Amino acid sequence: MSATPTIWALIPIKGSGQGKSRLAGKLSAPERDALVDAMLRHVVSTADEARMVSRTVLVGPSRHGLDRGIPLIGDPGNGLNDALAHALGEIACAQERPDRLIVIAADLPCLTPLDLDLLAEAPHRSIAIAPDRHGTGTNALSLPLPEAAGFRFRYGTDSAAHHREEAERLGLNVETILSTGLEKDIDEPSDLVDAGQVYTIEH
């Protein structure tokens, strides 16, 4: 590994009109789209500001109107785990591949550049996991490459525990990162209070 490791951020994003379906009882379809776009913009600009992150890549069906300069890896259409597996395969084989890949959810309105730098600074041969506020889901993963090129994404129920098992399977250490910015994803209507960081709901 070079003296200054190369770190990339990978952000999975569903297509327009698909995201945040669990908020349908509280927000209209245009409101959900506006929220998804605002949170994506926040996460992308936070990655741009993070000292250690040199490139940000999206995986999904579209850029949601973001600058065409941001690389987009296509989505095979079989859900989050397949989309991330496809993107990791492309990135791990790239000629300019990074030394570490941070996979970060696009629904983190309280995320700060320091949160990404913490993920970037995980020790060599360690996978860092940032759980959600319940301690069970996974909001970010920091994967060393090439050591974690074969990492199998296990998003779904109890994904944080499954991702720890996956690190063990690969013979890698695990570091758990707890921070407000990384814990507060927006899944349920009761989480919306945190979305006020990036989005105002007007009625």
Ligand SMILES: Nc1nc2c(ncn2[C@@H]2O[C@H](COP(=O)(O)OP(=O)(O)OP(=O)(O)O)[C@@H](O)[C@H]2O)c(=O)[nH]1
């Ligand atoms: N590319 C891609 N991204 C996905 C997919 N499923 C989820 N994501 C993204 O993964 C992150 C975490 O997903 P969730 O917290 O479940 O968000 P969501 O899917 O918009 O929310 P719900 O529709 O309520 O489940 C968000 O950035 C989503 O946009 C998928 O199939 N493909």
Ligand SMILES: O=C(O)[C@H](O)COP(=O)(O)O
């Ligand atoms: O494994 C997870 O953490 C979920 O599938 C994705 O996160 P969510 O709880 O934010 O939907």
